[in-house]
Amino acid sequence: MSAALDGVVALVAGATRGAGRGIAVELGAAGATVYGTGRSTRQRRSDYDRPETIEETAELVTAAGGTGIAVPVDHTDPEQVRDLVRRIEAEQGRLGVLVNDLGGEHLIEWHTPLLWEHPLDMGIARLRTGIEAHLVTSHFALGLMVREPGALVVELTDGTAEINERWYRGECGTFFDIAKVAAHRMARAQGEELAPRGGTAVSLTPGWLRSEMMLDHFGVTEDTWRDAIPQEPGFGTSETPAYVGRAVVALAADPDVARWNTRSLSTGQLAREYGFTDVDGSRPDSWRYLTEVSWGGGEGDPADYR
Known part of the structure; x- marks a missing residue:
């Protein structure tokens, strides 16, 4: 699919690291011109305080x-976003x-699920992002996108609508839950409005993502990620950011x-539909493992879900 x-011109909002970076790179590998935005630059770190940059x-x-174009943007600032779109148009x-991949996973007090105990300022900031x-x-x-038929909007989230309706992940808490569920409704609303104009909108979830932050959490690298499986068996179903990137490319093409x-x-669903694989040639499906084994009470080896 090179x-x-x-x-094709694409905007990946939140392309500094993780899924956003994986999507941007795979769009580039398919020949697209990609505007990647974020707040972490070589001149200044964002409140994530991590080394990855949009450059x-x-x-x-x-x-x-492809053609990669880095643009520093805070997407909670309408003027900055307006200027970004005007630049793309020009x-x-x-x-x-x-691709809307604006999350703020650092704005969650993990394992503090109770609404009245979670830091309010952090939670509200999570909803804003x-x-x-x-x-x-x-x-x-969207005003620029609908000038030609074929517009595609992808709202990145965590869990499918069905999964988020069925299970409440208590370790994540109310603010996380609301933000992730909202992505499905945002995709629904945009899809309804885009359809008469030849456009499409979907929500898309990766599985257990081996992002830079997740690898650091387990104290492993992409080369040694399997060393984390003994402490967390489900990590055996994890996927690289390239996998969700290939899912977006498959949709866009x-x-x-x-x-x-x-x-x-979900990435696992689209991999079966379109036939793409992760970088190691596997087709991991973390959500099927979680719903059937981890949460569903069934038996199964994570390796069987790759």
């Missing part, structure tokens, strides 16, 4: 075969793919992508 998206992401996109004249910033970005971007409009999707 030329599948030649001529590095842009360089990886270009090295993969430089490209169009925008075909929008995970909901408000998505809406601000779509507000400005599908001439019949409208069949998915307003749907809630």
Whole structure:
């Protein structure tokens, strides 16, 4: 699929690390021009206080075969987002793919699930990043996207609509839950509005993501990630950020992508549908493992879910 998206212009909002970076790079590998935004630059770290930068992401996109363009943007600031979209319009004249991957996983007091115990300022900031910033970005971007048919909006989340309806993950708490569930409704609303104009919107969840932050959490690297399985068996079903990137590429390259409009999707589901794999040639499905084994009480080896 190295030329599948030649001529396509994409905006990955929140491309500094994790899923956003993986999506940006895979879009680039398929030939797209990718505007990657974030607040961590080589000149200044964001409140994540991590080393990854949007400049590095842009360089990886270009090295993969696309054109990577790094733009520092705080997506909770409407003026910055307006300027970003105006820049894309001036430089490209169009925008075909929008990925809203604005999360703020550092804005959660993990294992403090009770609403009255969780730090309120942190929780509200999580909602601003995970909901408000998505809406601000779509507000400005969609007007440019609908000028031509084929627009695709992907709302990144954690868990499918069905999973989030069935299970409440208490270790994450109310603010996390609301932000992740809202992504499904945002995709539904945008899909309804885009459909008459030839566009599509979906929500998409990766499985257990081997992001930079997750690898650091377990004290492993991408080369040694399996060393974390003894302490957390479910990590055996984990996936690289490239996997969700390939899911987005598959959607963007599908001439019949409208069949998915307003749907809630997962990487494992789309891998089966489109036939792509993770970088190691496997097709992990963390959500199937979690619902059937970890939460569902069944028996199964994580290796059987790859």
